Amino acid sequence: MNVLSESETHEKILELIRGWRWFHYVPEAAHDWLAERARIKRFEEGKILYLAGTPATHIYGVISGVFRIYTTSPRGHEITLEEVVPGAWFPHIVPAEPPVYSADCSCRQDATVVSLPLAIVAEFSRRWPAYYQGLYHEFTDRAVVILGRIELLSLHNLNVRLAVYLLRMSRLRGRREVSGAIWIEIFDNQTEVGARVGGTRQRVNGVLKAWVKKGLIELHKDGTRIIDTQGLEREAKKSGFDLDGYLRGYHGGWQGRR
Numbered sequence: 001m002n003v004l005s006e007s008e009t010h011e012k013i014l015e016l017i018r019g020w021r022w023f024h025y026v027p028e029a030a031h032d033w034l035a036e037r038a039r040i041k042r043f044e045e046g047k048i049l050y051l052a053g054t055p056a057t058h059i060y061g062v063i064s065g066v067f068r069i070y071t072t073s074p075r076g077h078e079i080t081l082e083e084v085v086p087g088a089w090f091p092h093i094v095p096a097e098p099p100v101y102s103a104d105c106s107c108r109q110d111a112t113v114v115s116l117p118l119a120i121v122a123e124f125s126r127r128w129p130a131y132y133q134g135l136y137h138e139f140t141d142r143a144v145v146i147l148g149r150i151e152l153l154s155l156h157n158l159n160v161r162l163a164v165y166l167l168r169m170s171r172l173r174g175r176r177e178v179s180g181a182i183w184i185e186i187f188d189n190q191t192e193v194g195a196r197v198g199g200t201r202q203r204v205n206g207v208l209k210a211w212v213k214k215g216l217i218e219l220h221k222d223g224t225r226i227i228d229t230q231g232l233e234r235e236a237k238k239s240g241f242d243l244d245g246y247l248r249g250y251h252g253g254w255q256g257r258r
């Protein structure tokens with residue numbers, strides 16, 4: 001494991017702060033103030049960071065690794081709400097007294113994060129209230145995505161929903177290969193994918209196998225390879241869904257760089 005020097009660590013923390021919408025509207029001096037009070041933490045795969053309803057203590061910026069924000073249905077099925085990848089900050093905090101976490105969170109890959117206690121964040125917001133402007137703009141970016149997701153789940157068929165899911169995962173954590181294909185390491189089983197796109201495991205499996213025959217994707221035990229991105233995009237747009245706007249909301253807005 002590479003060990004960063006103190007100056008390299010400071011610059012890495014600053015890079016994360018500068019790159020996220022929450023901190024867009026505060027001056028550079030505010031970034032430095034925050035970075036000086038941040039700490040580096042490491043979490044192992046499988047570590048539960050927090051559970052819904054427990055008192056909130058920290059926010060985190062991801063240097064490496066992947067985190068899963070999820071909830072559990074009344075039937076006991078876990079449903080992923082969000083995946084947090086390098087460059088992103090999480091979570092949102094329910095403004096109760098005391099503040100609490102709104103969902104469960106676990107580490108999906110060994111991870112290194114920037115950690116900030118909520119007390120530091122509270123002091124930061126008092127010194128530089130423009131911080132709230134960044135929070136507001138990120139919230140409005142999320143609202144566009146939420147409305148798009150409602151439309152996707154209520155008006156479009158499973159093929160469209162599943163194609164959109166794969167294309168979003170390819171941007172979120174896909175790795176482009178020399179051939180031009182995109183490799184997505186497996187995290188979700190087909191039952192959970194079905195829960196996320198509104199279909200049963202059997203129907204999801206049927207659609208995926210049909211796309212294998214068409215040469216759009218390859219299925220492997222450890223992941224999925226997207227062979228024909230343009231073909232998958234055509235599947236996602238067949239019923240008129242605004243794929244580009246939806247993905248831009250995720251990956252050009254609150255999950256992207258400013």
